[in-house]
Amino acid sequence: MGRIRTVKPELLTHEDLFLLEKETGLPIRLAFVGLFTVCDREGRFKWQPNRIKLAVLPYDELDFSRVLHALSSRGFIRMYTIDDEIFGLIPTWSRHQVINNRESASEIPPPEESSYISMPSTREPRVSHATATPLMHAQEEGKGKEGNRKGTEGVKSTVEPDGPTARIFAYWQQIMEKPRAQLDAKRKKAIAGRLKDGYTPEQLCKAIDGCRKDPFSMGKNDRSTLYNDIELICRDGPRVDKFIAHADKSDVIPGIDSRMQRQIDALNEWMAQP
DSSP: OOOOOOOOHHHHTOHHHHHHHHHHOSOHHHHHHHHHTTSOTTSEEEOOHHHHHHHHOTTOOSOHHHHHHHHHHTTSSEEEEETTEEEEEOTTHHHHOOOOTTSOOOOSOOOOGGGEEOOOOSSOOSSTTOOOOHHHHHHHHTOSTTTOOOSOTTOOOSSOOOHHHHHHHHHHHHHTTOTTOOOOHHHHHHHHHHHHHTOOHHHHHHHHHHHHHOTTTBTOSTTOOBOOOHHHHTSSHHHHHHHHHHHHOOOOOTTSOHHHHHHHHHHHHHHHOO
């Protein structure tokens, strides 16, 4: 159940949120406000895109993980992991929310400095000689009333800066919920190989989306085995093409419109979780 929260008028004119919405084509501003109602009294939430979407934007046809990725890449929210479970928080929460004392205490563990996962920005550096790491770049992009944050010095990403290869790998980490996965030589070679073939980072991210939508790849097979590693997705061109095509498919049950089908799929995934 959502919680009652307050919204300051300045949020409606927040330029960085507007620019992010314009750039991504996603309902960033409304989703960000809706995310307030999902957070506990400490501004923390479980990183469960489908559940959050049902609470925040139940009638919209979109992948809410993209919304979280966009907000995270600009520093409006932070992603962290404790005991292999993924959580999120709004770093400016305490400056913008006054919580009723009767609200129950947070049950979500607080982050540790080493538990943060940086989500590299999908933007290219504005100047050719820019040397900022993905985390530093995200901090710069997130400046503003909601984007400013303190105490992030020393936070390490699970992925070392490596241009588009690292950004694609970080996207896969989030979409497949594998925050502890490492960009080893095999994964790096597969991603770099497809980039060398001429695939764009956007196309490879779309292939990741397609794999996420493929029941067989996500474990619904006779072996109950996941076939969703980024090395497998990017192993060769035909596989990338297959997953890109799958991302464009709308698996709709006859007689049910696509919006309702997406809600059914999200509900089924929610109910299947322990």
